[in-house]
Amino acid sequence: MYQAYTITITKSDNTTITVGPTSTPSDGKVILYYSGSSWSTTAWAEPLSIPSPQLIKSIRLQATNPGGDRIVGVIEVSARWVKDLSSDVVSFDISKESSASSDDILPVGTLTANSLSINLSKYDQTALQYVSYNTSSTSIDSTKTYMFKNAELKPYFKIYHSGGAITSGSDVYDKVQQGSFFINDWSISDYGDVSVTALDSAKYLMDTISPDILCEQYPVTAVLRRVLDSIGFNNYNFNLATTETSIPFINYFWTDGTKTVWQTIQELCRDIQMNAIVDENNILQFYSRDYMYSRTTKDWNFFYAADSGGILPNIIDFSQKEIPSANQVKILWQTPISTQYTGGSSALWQSQPTFLSAGGLKTAINSTDTELELDLSTIDQYSKQQSIYNFSGYFLIDSEIIEFEAIQYQYVPINSSSFVLVWIYSPADINKYKALSKPGYESEGKPETAHFKPTGKYKIKTRGALGTTAAYHSSSQSTLSALNEWTARMVTVK
DSSP: OOSEEEEEEEETTSOEEEEEEEEOOTTSOOOOEEOSSOEESOOOOSSOOOOOOOOEEEEEEEEESOOTTOOOOOOOOOOOOOOOOGGGEEEEEEEOOOSSOTTOSSSOOOOOOOEEEEEEOOOSOSSOSEEEOOTTOOOOOTTSEEEOTTOEEOOEEEEEOTTOSEEETTEEEEEEEOOOEEEEEEEEOTTSOEEEEEEOTHHHHHHSBOOOOEEEEEEHHHHHHHHHHTTTOOOEEEEOOTTOOOOOEEEEEEOOSSSBHHHHHHHHHHHHTOEEEEOTTSOEEEEOHHHHTOOSOOOOOOOSSOOTTOOOOOOSOOOOOOOOOSSSOOOOOOOOSOOSSOOOOOOSOOOOOOOOOOEEESSOBOTTOSEEEEEEOOSSTGGGGOOOSOSSEEEEETTEEEEEEEEEEEEOBTTOSSOEEEEEOSHHHHHHHHHHBOOSBSSTTOGGGBSEEEEEEEEEEESSGGGOOOOOBOOOOSOSOSGGGOOOOOOOOO
16 A cells, blocks of 8 residues: 555636645545535534535546555545435435344345435425436536435434534434435436435445456455455455354355356355344444354343333333244154055165186285286187276185285376376276276287286285185196186085
8 A cells, every 4th residue: 555645636617626645544545525615534523514515627646655566556536515405304214124034044144235215305496406417417506406326325313312412502412323325216206306215335236246256265254355355345344253163264266257246245144154234334244153143141121111210111012933943953754654656766775796707826925915916717819808807806716715905907198108007996997097098009909908908916905804714825827728727616605
């Protein structure tokens, strides 16, 4: 951020007013007020006495005294015409909604925007005093009130009592702000009556598409900050518990340019059960779940009649209602005894096909070896390059049963010319390494030159399985081509 700024205002008569250089505030907001003779950052004091409007031609913002390689990012520069409409108010109604109703199962629901409906009228008028602003016209009549989309309305109540903080003549009162609302639509009758509908600052979020953003390993509060900051929306605040546990880290979060900022915030708040509403000071307030459901005890006093101390009753209506909760759910389920429908179902479990193969040891193995190599008996040249069909199972060698768990394969990677050895545990591994291997053969018609093939070795999981004893076994030097070289043995499995 730059260390100072200077603002130059050019009026319609080309005279200029310069404010600054002034130190940059920490929140990045600068509001200049016209006192009737000069401009400053001093806000108007209550009771308000709004000076006559000034016709402004241009506003120039100049950043000065930069620190290092810092840059300035300007979100908005605009002139505002402030007008008191209190005497024109016929009625108004404000709908302030939280982000969930009492009927919602979850602690929070979807976010909603507060709304204002207000009726205005200028009595005893000879001409319409409320008119729609014509953007193509440069003439301004300060005696009239111009209706313009997104114009800001700030309704408030005056509460008169002896302890009020504001004094105006003999009146003593407090001013209770009801929010900031932005005009969405309006209608003006032939008699000058005006009906206006306005929404709070959530309206901007509803009208703005989320820019493309990608966040990796961000807490959800940081994601919300980035989404809002990316569109220049900086009037927000997070309310978190002292010992916060409900703010998770999000592994990956992104926007795709199809949803508004309001929709993006809704999804985040719903998923992590965070609440959000715009308060009476036009601040978007976020409340974490731990903050809303604080374990701190609160003492509230409600009265249905005036007590001895003169405190007036504050109960307008009282009712009790049980609200369901989704924190704990108990489901009772019972199978039907009978049915009139004919139905079917698949088997709960079905064993995979089992294959029986025969072969001889190519090399001798000791009682502690964890690998063995077989020479299978085949009837064609291609089958010699294959292995047994199961990726796990049992071998019977003499009187020892050996459990194996994988078959060794070799493959040539796509960008290589050398074989790589891998253990295959399942068909999924076959698919995996086939995708990494060169396809086909080194020489067409020669299965032994396949780029992906078994080596004939098996990974032993258990020696002396099923109660047998591990032992030394010699290799068979035979080609296993004659039946008289085989020894028949019977195995009974119970």
